[in-house]
Amino acid sequence: MGTYTGGDSSSQIERDYWTTGCYKMESALKDEIGALHLLRTIATTMIVALHVSAAYMVYSPPSSNAFRLGLILNQWSRISLPLFVFASGFGLFYGYGKAVTFNIGSFLKRRVSKVWVPYLVWSFIYLALDDLQGRSTGFLGLPLKQKAAEYLKWTFWGNVYTPLWFVLMISQFYLLFPLIRKKLALLQSPIRVLVIHFFIFLVLILYLTRYVHYTGFCPLDVLQKYYAETPLGWYYYFILGGVVALNWNRIKNIPLHAFGTVFFYLTTTVLVIAEAYYGFLSHGQYYLLRYGPIRPTVLINSMASLPCIYVLADRILKTRPVYGLCRSVSRYSYGVYFVHPHMLNVLKFILDRSGLQYTRAIHLFALLGATTILSLLFCTIIDRTPLRSIFLGVKS
Numbered sequence: 001m002g003t004y005t006g007g008d009s010s011s012q013i014e015r016d017y018w019t020t021g022c023y024k025m026e027s028a029l030k031d032e033i034g035a036l037h038l039l040r041t042i043a044t045t046m047i048v049a050l051h052v053s054a055a056y057m058v059y060s061p062p063s064s065n066a067f068r069l070g071l072i073l074n075q076w077s078r079i080s081l082p083l084f085v086f087a088s089g090f091g092l093f094y095g096y097g098k099a100v101t102f103n104i105g106s107f108l109k110r111r112v113s114k115v116w117v118p119y120l121v122w123s124f125i126y127l128a129l130d131d132l133q134g135r136s137t138g139f140l141g142l143p144l145k146q147k148a149a150e151y152l153k154w155t156f157w158g159n160v161y162t163p164l165w166f167v168l169m170i171s172q173f174y175l176l177f178p179l180i181r182k183k184l185a186l187l188q189s190p191i192r193v194l195v196i197h198f199f200i201f202l203v204l205i206l207y208l209t210r211y212v213h214y215t216g217f218c219p220l221d222v223l224q225k226y227y228a229e230t231p232l233g234w235y236y237y238f239i240l241g242g243v244v245a246l247n248w249n250r251i252k253n254i255p256l257h258a259f260g261t262v263f264f265y266l267t268t269t270v271l272v273i274a275e276a277y278y279g280f281l282s283h284g285q286y287y288l289l290r291y292g293p294i295r296p297t298v299l300i301n302s303m304a305s306l307p308c309i310y311v312l313a314d315r316i317l318k319t320r321p322v323y324g325l326c327r328s329v330s331r332y333s334y335g336v337y338f339v340h341p342h343m344l345n346v347l348k349f350i351l352d353r354s355g356l357q358y359t360r361a362i363h364l365f366a367l368l369g370a371t372t373i374l375s376l377l378f379c380t381i382i383d384r385t386p387l388r389s390i391f392l393g394v395k396s
Contacts, residue, residue: 056358057070058288059358064359185246328376335391344371
Protein backbone atom coordinates (compact mmCIF):
# COMPACT_ATOMS: atom_id res chain seq x y z
CA MET A 1 0.00 0.00 0.00
CA GLY A 2 1.12 3.53 -0.73
CA THR A 3 3.85 2.46 -3.17
CA TYR A 4 3.92 2.47 -6.95
CA THR A 5 2.05 -0.60 -8.17
CA GLY A 6 1.51 0.04 -11.83
CA GLY A 7 1.78 -3.62 -12.82
CA ASP A 8 5.55 -3.73 -13.49
CA SER A 9 8.05 -5.84 -11.58
CA SER A 10 10.78 -4.05 -9.62
CA SER A 11 13.38 -4.84 -12.27
CA GLN A 12 11.13 -3.51 -15.02
CA ILE A 13 10.46 -0.29 -13.10
CA GLU A 14 14.19 0.16 -12.59
CA ARG A 15 14.90 -0.37 -16.30
CA ASP A 16 12.15 2.08 -17.22
CA TYR A 17 13.52 4.77 -14.91
CA TRP A 18 17.03 4.43 -16.30
CA THR A 19 16.16 4.05 -19.97
CA THR A 20 13.59 6.84 -20.14
CA GLY A 21 15.75 9.21 -18.14
CA CYS A 22 12.71 10.27 -16.08
CA TYR A 23 14.27 9.48 -12.73
CA LYS A 24 17.60 8.22 -11.46
CA MET A 25 17.44 5.75 -8.61
CA GLU A 26 18.87 7.27 -5.42
CA SER A 27 19.89 3.86 -4.12
CA ALA A 28 19.58 0.19 -5.00
CA LEU A 29 15.84 0.11 -5.64
CA LYS A 30 14.32 0.70 -2.26
CA ASP A 31 10.55 0.66 -2.11
CA GLU A 32 9.52 4.15 -3.11
CA ILE A 33 6.92 5.39 -0.70
CA GLY A 34 4.31 6.90 -2.95
CA ALA A 35 2.30 8.19 0.01
CA LEU A 36 5.26 10.41 0.95
CA HIS A 37 5.35 11.87 -2.58
CA LEU A 38 1.61 12.53 -2.36
CA LEU A 39 2.01 14.09 1.08
CA ARG A 40 4.67 16.50 -0.21
CA THR A 41 2.51 17.28 -3.24
CA ILE A 42 -0.47 18.11 -1.05
CA ALA A 43 1.65 20.12 1.39
CA THR A 44 3.21 22.08 -1.50
CA THR A 45 -0.23 22.88 -2.93
CA MET A 46 -1.41 23.90 0.52
CA ILE A 47 1.50 26.24 1.19
CA VAL A 48 0.74 28.10 -2.06
CA ALA A 49 -2.97 28.18 -1.17
CA LEU A 50 -2.08 29.50 2.29
CA HIS A 51 -0.24 32.52 0.93
CA VAL A 52 -2.62 33.19 -1.97
CA SER A 53 -5.72 33.07 0.24
CA ALA A 54 -4.35 35.26 3.04
CA ALA A 55 -5.06 38.55 1.23
CA TYR A 56 -8.61 37.44 0.33
CA MET A 57 -9.26 36.37 3.91
CA VAL A 58 -8.11 39.71 5.31
CA TYR A 59 -8.99 42.29 2.63
CA SER A 60 -12.06 40.98 0.78
CA PRO A 61 -15.47 42.34 1.78
CA PRO A 62 -16.72 40.09 4.62
CA SER A 63 -20.01 39.53 2.81
CA SER A 64 -18.33 38.31 -0.39
CA ASN A 65 -17.71 34.79 -1.67
CA ALA A 66 -14.06 35.78 -2.08
CA PHE A 67 -13.77 36.26 1.68
CA ARG A 68 -15.52 32.97 2.47
CA LEU A 69 -13.37 31.03 0.01
CA GLY A 70 -10.23 32.77 1.25
CA LEU A 71 -11.05 31.82 4.83
CA ILE A 72 -11.79 28.19 3.93
CA LEU A 73 -8.65 27.74 1.83
CA ASN A 74 -6.44 29.52 4.35
CA GLN A 75 -7.59 27.40 7.27
CA TRP A 76 -7.72 24.17 5.23
CA SER A 77 -4.07 24.70 4.32
CA ARG A 78 -2.87 25.38 7.88
CA ILE A 79 -1.65 21.77 8.14
CA SER A 80 0.90 22.34 5.36
CA LEU A 81 3.81 23.11 7.68
CA PRO A 82 3.05 20.25 10.11
CA LEU A 83 3.02 17.95 7.07
CA PHE A 84 6.40 19.25 5.91
CA VAL A 85 7.90 18.73 9.38
CA PHE A 86 6.45 15.21 9.47
CA ALA A 87 7.90 14.51 6.00
CA SER A 88 11.32 15.77 7.13
CA GLY A 89 11.28 13.49 10.17
CA PHE A 90 10.09 10.56 8.08
CA GLY A 91 12.73 11.07 5.40
CA LEU A 92 15.63 11.36 7.85
CA PHE A 93 14.67 8.34 9.95
CA TYR A 94 13.75 6.22 6.94
CA GLY A 95 17.16 6.87 5.44
CA TYR A 96 19.38 6.97 8.53
CA GLY A 97 17.37 5.80 11.52
CA LYS A 98 18.41 2.14 11.54
CA ALA A 99 21.79 2.51 9.85
CA VAL A 100 24.53 0.59 11.62
CA THR A 101 27.09 3.28 10.82
CA PHE A 102 26.32 6.98 10.78
CA ASN A 103 28.81 9.60 9.64
CA ILE A 104 27.80 12.93 11.16
CA GLY A 105 30.12 14.89 8.89
CA SER A 106 28.67 13.33 5.75
CA PHE A 107 25.13 13.84 7.04
CA LEU A 108 25.67 17.54 7.78
CA LYS A 109 27.48 18.08 4.49
CA ARG A 110 24.48 16.66 2.66
CA ARG A 111 22.11 18.96 4.60
CA VAL A 112 24.27 21.97 3.69
CA SER A 113 24.23 20.98 0.02
CA LYS A 114 20.52 20.24 -0.22
CA VAL A 115 19.09 22.78 2.22
CA TRP A 116 21.49 25.60 3.06
CA VAL A 117 23.03 26.38 -0.32
CA PRO A 118 19.59 27.08 -1.86
CA TYR A 119 18.58 28.94 1.30
CA LEU A 120 21.61 31.26 1.11
CA VAL A 121 20.97 31.93 -2.58
CA TRP A 122 17.28 32.63 -2.11
CA SER A 123 17.95 34.76 0.96
CA PHE A 124 20.04 37.07 -1.23
CA ILE A 125 17.31 37.10 -3.88
CA TYR A 126 14.64 37.98 -1.34
CA LEU A 127 16.75 40.80 0.09
CA ALA A 128 17.67 42.16 -3.35
CA LEU A 129 14.08 42.08 -4.62
CA ASP A 130 12.86 43.78 -1.45
CA ASP A 131 15.37 46.55 -2.16
CA LEU A 132 14.30 46.86 -5.80
CA GLN A 133 10.67 47.13 -4.69
CA GLY A 134 11.51 49.79 -2.13
CA ARG A 135 10.84 47.64 0.94
CA SER A 136 14.37 47.50 2.41
CA THR A 137 17.16 49.89 3.43
CA GLY A 138 19.08 50.33 0.19
CA PHE A 139 20.83 46.96 0.37
CA LEU A 140 22.10 46.92 -3.22
CA GLY A 141 23.67 50.38 -2.89
CA LEU A 142 25.65 49.63 0.28
CA PRO A 143 29.45 49.24 0.25
CA LEU A 144 30.56 45.61 0.04
CA LYS A 145 31.43 45.24 3.72
CA GLN A 146 28.13 46.73 4.88
CA LYS A 147 26.28 44.71 2.28
CA ALA A 148 27.80 41.50 3.63
CA ALA A 149 26.87 42.47 7.20
CA GLU A 150 23.31 43.33 6.18
CA TYR A 151 23.01 40.06 4.26
CA LEU A 152 24.21 37.99 7.24
CA LYS A 153 21.89 39.85 9.59
CA TRP A 154 18.95 39.26 7.24
CA THR A 155 19.82 35.62 6.56
CA PHE A 156 20.18 34.57 10.19
CA TRP A 157 17.61 36.85 11.79
CA GLY A 158 15.52 38.96 9.43
CA ASN A 159 14.14 35.94 7.61
CA VAL A 160 12.10 34.93 10.64
CA TYR A 161 9.59 37.46 9.35
CA THR A 162 9.37 36.00 5.82
CA PRO A 163 8.41 32.56 4.43
CA LEU A 164 12.09 31.59 4.69
CA TRP A 165 11.91 31.26 8.48
CA PHE A 166 10.88 27.64 8.04
CA VAL A 167 14.37 26.72 6.84
CA LEU A 168 15.93 28.19 9.98
CA MET A 169 13.51 26.17 12.09
CA ILE A 170 13.87 22.84 10.29
CA SER A 171 17.67 23.17 10.32
CA GLN A 172 17.53 22.98 14.10
CA PHE A 173 16.00 19.53 13.75
CA TYR A 174 18.91 18.53 11.49
CA LEU A 175 21.31 19.48 14.26
CA LEU A 176 19.29 17.53 16.82
CA PHE A 177 18.87 14.46 14.62
CA PRO A 178 22.28 12.85 15.37
CA LEU A 179 21.49 13.16 19.09
CA ILE A 180 18.06 11.53 18.96
CA ARG A 181 18.54 9.06 16.09
CA LYS A 182 19.46 6.04 18.19
CA LYS A 183 17.12 6.88 21.05
CA LEU A 184 14.10 6.90 18.78
CA ALA A 185 15.23 3.76 16.95
CA LEU A 186 15.57 1.84 20.23
CA LEU A 187 12.14 2.70 21.64
CA GLN A 188 10.48 -0.39 23.08
CA SER A 189 6.96 1.10 23.13
CA PRO A 190 6.80 3.72 20.35
CA ILE A 191 3.00 4.00 20.43
CA ARG A 192 3.05 4.68 24.16
CA VAL A 193 5.74 7.35 23.68
CA LEU A 194 3.73 9.01 20.90
CA VAL A 195 0.55 9.08 22.99
CA ILE A 196 2.37 10.60 25.98
CA HIS A 197 4.08 13.22 23.84
CA PHE A 198 0.84 14.01 22.03
CA PHE A 199 -0.71 15.18 25.29
CA ILE A 200 2.50 16.94 26.36
CA PHE A 201 2.58 18.77 23.03
CA LEU A 202 -1.12 19.56 23.23
CA VAL A 203 -0.68 21.18 26.66
CA LEU A 204 2.44 22.97 25.45
CA ILE A 205 0.80 24.60 22.44
CA LEU A 206 -2.26 25.47 24.53
CA TYR A 207 0.05 27.35 26.87
CA LEU A 208 2.10 28.96 24.11
CA THR A 209 -0.91 30.16 22.14
CA ARG A 210 -3.19 31.19 24.99
CA TYR A 211 -1.53 31.49 28.40
CA VAL A 212 2.08 32.63 27.94
CA HIS A 213 3.48 34.27 31.06
CA TYR A 214 6.80 36.09 30.75
CA THR A 215 9.00 35.44 33.77
CA GLY A 216 11.80 37.99 33.37
CA PHE A 217 14.26 35.15 32.78
CA CYS A 218 15.62 36.11 29.37
CA PRO A 219 16.30 32.67 27.78
CA LEU A 220 12.87 31.35 28.76
CA ASP A 221 11.09 34.49 27.64
CA VAL A 222 12.87 34.47 24.26
CA LEU A 223 11.92 30.81 23.80
CA GLN A 224 8.30 31.61 24.59
CA LYS A 225 8.27 34.58 22.23
CA TYR A 226 9.87 32.76 19.30
CA TYR A 227 8.49 29.25 19.89
CA ALA A 228 7.17 29.09 16.31
CA GLU A 229 10.72 29.48 14.94
CA THR A 230 12.16 26.71 17.15
CA PRO A 231 11.55 22.96 17.50
CA LEU A 232 9.45 23.74 20.57
CA GLY A 233 6.42 24.51 18.40
CA TRP A 234 6.86 21.56 16.01
CA TYR A 235 8.74 18.72 17.68
CA TYR A 236 5.81 16.29 17.86
CA TYR A 237 5.40 16.18 14.08
CA PHE A 238 9.10 15.43 13.66
CA ILE A 239 9.23 12.53 16.10
CA LEU A 240 5.90 11.25 14.73
CA GLY A 241 7.47 11.12 11.27
CA GLY A 242 10.50 9.35 12.74
CA VAL A 243 8.47 6.69 14.56
CA VAL A 244 6.31 6.04 11.49
CA ALA A 245 9.44 5.67 9.31
CA LEU A 246 11.18 3.33 11.73
CA ASN A 247 8.09 1.12 11.92
CA TRP A 248 6.95 1.54 8.32
CA ASN A 249 6.95 -2.15 7.42
CA ARG A 250 4.37 -2.78 10.13
CA ILE A 251 2.38 0.42 9.81
CA LYS A 252 1.86 0.16 6.06
CA ASN A 253 -0.04 -3.10 6.52
CA ILE A 254 -2.54 -1.71 9.03
CA PRO A 255 -6.01 -1.86 7.43
CA LEU A 256 -7.80 1.48 7.31
CA HIS A 257 -11.50 2.09 6.79
CA ALA A 258 -11.58 4.57 3.92
CA PHE A 259 -14.92 6.22 4.75
CA GLY A 260 -14.16 6.58 8.46
CA THR A 261 -10.68 7.94 7.78
CA VAL A 262 -11.90 10.56 5.30
CA PHE A 263 -14.89 11.49 7.47
CA PHE A 264 -12.66 12.08 10.50
CA TYR A 265 -10.31 14.27 8.45
CA LEU A 266 -13.19 16.32 7.00
CA THR A 267 -14.75 16.75 10.43
CA THR A 268 -11.52 18.05 11.95
CA THR A 269 -11.04 20.36 8.95
CA VAL A 270 -14.49 21.85 9.51
CA LEU A 271 -13.58 22.42 13.17
CA VAL A 272 -10.40 24.31 12.19
CA ILE A 273 -12.38 26.53 9.80
CA ALA A 274 -15.23 27.04 12.29
CA GLU A 275 -12.78 28.06 15.03
CA ALA A 276 -11.34 30.80 12.81
CA TYR A 277 -14.77 31.93 11.65
CA TYR A 278 -15.90 32.26 15.26
CA GLY A 279 -12.80 34.39 15.89
CA PHE A 280 -13.79 36.59 12.94
CA LEU A 281 -17.32 37.03 14.32
CA SER A 282 -15.94 37.87 17.76
CA HIS A 283 -12.94 40.06 16.94
CA GLY A 284 -13.10 41.13 13.30
CA GLN A 285 -11.47 40.25 10.01
CA TYR A 286 -7.84 41.20 10.70
CA TYR A 287 -7.85 38.99 13.81
CA LEU A 288 -7.98 35.96 11.49
CA LEU A 289 -4.22 36.26 11.01
CA ARG A 290 -3.84 35.01 14.58
CA TYR A 291 -5.24 31.61 13.60
CA GLY A 292 -1.97 30.04 12.50
CA PRO A 293 -0.68 26.45 12.28
CA ILE A 294 0.33 26.10 15.94
CA ARG A 295 -2.91 25.44 17.77
CA PRO A 296 -4.72 22.36 19.14
CA THR A 297 -7.31 22.06 16.37
CA VAL A 298 -4.59 22.09 13.70
CA LEU A 299 -2.69 19.41 15.62
CA ILE A 300 -5.74 17.14 15.57
CA ASN A 301 -6.46 17.98 11.92
CA SER A 302 -2.85 17.17 10.99
CA MET A 303 -3.08 13.82 12.74
CA ALA A 304 -6.33 13.06 10.91
CA SER A 305 -4.84 14.01 7.54
CA LEU A 306 -2.01 11.46 7.63
CA PRO A 307 -4.08 8.25 7.38
CA CYS A 308 -6.36 10.06 4.93
CA ILE A 309 -3.40 10.82 2.64
CA TYR A 310 -2.28 7.20 2.95
CA VAL A 311 -5.71 5.90 1.94
CA LEU A 312 -5.79 8.36 -0.96
CA ALA A 313 -2.31 7.34 -2.11
CA ASP A 314 -3.34 3.70 -2.22
CA ARG A 315 -6.14 4.59 -4.61
CA ILE A 316 -4.71 7.20 -6.96
CA LEU A 317 -1.01 6.29 -7.30
CA LYS A 318 -1.55 3.09 -9.24
CA THR A 319 -1.08 4.72 -12.64
CA ARG A 320 2.23 5.96 -13.96
CA PRO A 321 1.10 9.50 -14.97
CA VAL A 322 -0.36 10.32 -11.55
CA TYR A 323 2.58 8.77 -9.73
CA GLY A 324 5.03 10.61 -11.97
CA LEU A 325 3.28 13.93 -11.40
CA CYS A 326 3.35 13.52 -7.61
CA ARG A 327 6.98 12.47 -7.73
CA SER A 328 7.89 15.55 -9.75
CA VAL A 329 6.04 17.95 -7.45
CA SER A 330 7.65 16.20 -4.47
CA ARG A 331 11.07 16.72 -6.08
CA TYR A 332 10.39 20.42 -6.61
CA SER A 333 8.66 21.11 -3.29
CA TYR A 334 11.67 22.95 -1.85
CA GLY A 335 12.06 25.08 -4.96
CA VAL A 336 8.35 25.89 -5.06
CA TYR A 337 8.51 26.96 -1.43
CA PHE A 338 11.17 29.53 -2.32
CA VAL A 339 9.87 30.84 -5.62
CA HIS A 340 6.08 30.94 -5.20
CA PRO A 341 5.99 34.20 -3.14
CA HIS A 342 7.72 35.99 -6.02
CA MET A 343 5.35 34.54 -8.61
CA LEU A 344 2.46 35.55 -6.37
CA ASN A 345 3.78 39.12 -6.00
CA VAL A 346 4.03 39.53 -9.78
CA LEU A 347 0.53 38.17 -10.34
CA LYS A 348 -0.94 40.31 -7.54
CA PHE A 349 0.71 43.37 -9.11
CA ILE A 350 -0.98 42.52 -12.41
CA LEU A 351 -4.27 41.95 -10.59
CA ASP A 352 -4.03 45.30 -8.80
CA ARG A 353 -3.10 47.12 -12.02
CA SER A 354 -6.21 45.63 -13.64
CA GLY A 355 -8.35 47.12 -10.87
CA LEU A 356 -9.68 43.69 -9.87
CA GLN A 357 -8.19 43.49 -6.37
CA TYR A 358 -9.77 40.97 -3.94
CA THR A 359 -13.48 41.05 -4.67
CA ARG A 360 -14.26 37.88 -6.65
CA ALA A 361 -13.74 34.22 -5.81
CA ILE A 362 -12.90 33.36 -9.43
CA HIS A 363 -9.83 35.61 -9.18
CA LEU A 364 -8.64 33.66 -6.14
CA PHE A 365 -8.90 30.39 -8.07
CA ALA A 366 -7.09 31.93 -11.04
CA LEU A 367 -4.34 33.35 -8.81
CA LEU A 368 -3.88 30.02 -7.03
CA GLY A 369 -3.71 28.06 -10.28
CA ALA A 370 -1.36 30.52 -12.00
CA THR A 371 0.99 30.78 -9.00
CA THR A 372 1.23 27.00 -8.69
CA ILE A 373 1.76 26.38 -12.40
CA LEU A 374 4.33 29.16 -12.85
CA SER A 375 6.27 28.02 -9.77
CA LEU A 376 6.39 24.43 -11.02
CA LEU A 377 7.32 25.64 -14.51
CA PHE A 378 10.21 27.66 -13.08
CA CYS A 379 11.47 24.61 -11.16
CA THR A 380 11.10 22.36 -14.21
CA ILE A 381 13.18 24.75 -16.33
CA ILE A 382 15.86 25.21 -13.67
CA ASP A 383 16.03 21.43 -13.18
CA ARG A 384 17.29 21.18 -16.74
CA THR A 385 20.26 23.44 -16.02
CA PRO A 386 23.40 23.18 -13.85
CA LEU A 387 21.74 25.64 -11.44
CA ARG A 388 19.35 22.98 -10.11
CA SER A 389 21.39 22.26 -7.00
CA ILE A 390 21.74 25.87 -5.86
CA PHE A 391 18.13 26.88 -6.58
CA LEU A 392 16.21 23.68 -5.90
CA GLY A 393 18.50 21.60 -3.71
CA VAL A 394 18.25 18.61 -6.07
CA LYS A 395 20.83 16.64 -7.97
CA SER A 396 20.66 15.54 -11.59
